[in-house]
Amino acid sequence: MLIDAHCHLDFSAFDVDREAMFERARAVGVEHFVVPGTTRARWSAVLALGKRDDTSVCLGLHPYFLDDHEVNASRLAPHRLGSDRLTEGDDLDALEATLDAHPEVVAVGECGIDARFEASLDAQWALFEAQLRIAKARHLPVVVHCVRANDQVAKRLKEVGLPAGGLIHAFAGSRQQAERFLALGFLLGLGGAATHERAQRLRRCVAALPDHGYVLETDSPDMPPAGFKGERNEPARLAGIADEVAALRQQTRSEVAAASTANAARLFRLSL
């Protein structure tokens, strides 16, 4: 059995064939799915998927969609998000209230830092820190989007100290960065990036990871594996990712499946 530990199955890219997409995944042994939240407007669709026995969900505010979030500037002082968009109950209040109302939610996320968007880094950090505080207070793991910011994020995670750890999704860093995250009780999400020949540093890192240190994920509909460039990604592709990771690690597919499934179940406290 395989678990797709990070896939955006609520996205409209799947509206046309969502049931068939689940079917295709099941047909190749992908039997459980963890769907992160991205914006407040999408949480209801995410929670609706969470009613399925084979799907677990997370709620958070994704840095890529920063402009969609409404956050009261006073709460984030001295940082500011879009100042003309102050509301009474902001999206962080809504996150706390929605987590209170939905104990089935397994993690806070997707949240984090995307350093490709330099102009908004202050606001991104403020939003990320607020979500780390929310996760810590609730003893929930965090699902972290971390692009070109591994060192800074690892440093901050260490300072904050999260008892339930979390997932560095779509990890693409060095071995040393991997070790820092593992030492903090975080797991690394391996997906399409590891299947590309040119990702030599990452592939060496994947080969050297301990069995307890990773989960498999597709990040569907994004990050198609090698050979599927430009196509919509979907959880059925996790089977190919498992084969690739097994080859890099010189293990069998079933060894990789057993380790990654146990790791995802432990992190998200899944009862499978």
Ligand SMILES: [Zn+2]
């Ligand atoms: Zn994602």
